[in-house]
Amino acid sequence: MQGLYAVFKKELCDHFSSYRFVILFALIAMVSFISSYMAGIHMKENLEALASTRFPFLMLFSSTGALFSMVQFVAFFGPLIGLVLAFDSINRERADGTLIKLISQPIYRDAVINGKFLAGVATITIMLIAIVLVISGLGLVIVGIVPGIEEIWRLFVYLIISIFYISFWLAVSILFSISFKSIATSALASIALWIFLSFFVSLGANVVADSIAPVDRQKEPNPEMIIKNIRIREMVSLCSPMVLYSEATQTIIDPMRKTTRSVVLMGPMEELLSSRFQNPLPLGQSILVIFPHMTALVALTLICFAISYVIFMVQEIRT
């Protein structure tokens, strides 16, 4: 334990004093600040229209002010924090010759990798909490709205999901820094994976859906085919952690969203019901809706870390 704590403390100090962390934090804080500020101003101007809304505070995070909302922004650029924090965590120590020194101290070998991962998670946690608190303060000042207890719980769940999401990317970059000897390669590989999973999977999902369930837009469209097409597209795009994360957080931040699906088959009675009773979901139900997403994200993070752990433990130290 003492070894784990020593590594953890050192890595945490390194993160907070490194320029790259300061730059990233400044960038992310600035953009989320601006986007929530825009959302806040927008809300203030249309306060009458919003009078009917039940959860105005959460709109600071979810409403798209000028370009994108804070939630969307974290979905896109959150991974970058995870990647940048750890893409050289192991291979730099190996290149500098400090890794062999570390493990010739009386500590268990896994203390090194656990300490590094936990320090990264702690950094991410502190960073996200700070941003959410700053934006909440901004909301209090600009719009003058006070969060209710349910809104605070929803923000809490949002934070937990975000921490796991960014930790997944942290685990990915640790994995690459173990498997690639060169720092440039591991940086490139992690960025390539990020781009692939975040941007290309949705493109690929379209291609897959169109080839399995082609929709002929020239002729009379077949509704069954259209739904099948959309279902396949949604299923394939769930391979991307970004989609998992965005769907989960958008549902948790917006209580009016009752499902993560874009097309829902409804009979006439159900349709009538849903238009008559436009009520928000209780928190428990929202969590239930996104439970599969949350489980998948946590599992992805753990699997990724477990793979790095195993590789690190059996790797010859001198190669």
Added chain:
Amino acid sequence: MEASTIIETVNLTKHYNRQTAVKDLSFKVNEGEVFGFLGPNGAGKTTTLLMLMGLSHPSGGSARVCGLDPLRKPIEVKRIAGYLPENVGFYGDLDAVQNLKYVASLNGIQTDKASEKIDELLDLVGLKQDARKKVGAFSRGMKQRLGFAEVLIKDPKLLFLDEPTIGLDPDGALRLMEFIKSLNRDRQITVLLSSHNLYQVQKISHRVGIMIHGEMVAEGTIESLAKEKFGVGQKEYSLEEIYMKYFQEV
């Protein structure tokens, strides 16, 4: 005086993929001696040291360090044995004291005790003036001395030194060897020293072992090796001549 055995290996073997790095290595190091570990590059010396430290798993055979099996009890072995690798690495953006403090914390030494110890060790290796300098700006000789401070922080009973004089100027190498000798004499630290600097090794070693192609071809005092090869006393033959003789025979 009967010296007790501190390191003992029996048929220690290590394969890397299909290559054999160390083959059926059996040797002994007695407590309190300086053991010169000689051999050409790639003979398997570093691999042997790593296995003795429990950093690399042997493919076969066994080792005992202070009666402990480094494979089963690596933590205990690392607590009593210090390892100084060939290219000792430091965190370049931290200063000497910060580097040492990190190692001290990894060894579970309390902060207040560690500071005291670090001062004493920096004084011992002659880096007192550079204590607050970033290690990235250190010369090779300074790094090597800082490396010694680092392995001494845990008060080891045993030191594994892998080519400590490589890349040092002749004067620096000489002083380092004398430093090693003083560690052995004043602190009763057993030293397993791998080096190519045969002249220096001859001066400070009690016994030597010559390793070629993963096998120990000779082990004993320099005198006995000379006798075995040339049939005369050590006085007339240097370690270098003995070493070359062994090397040509293999």
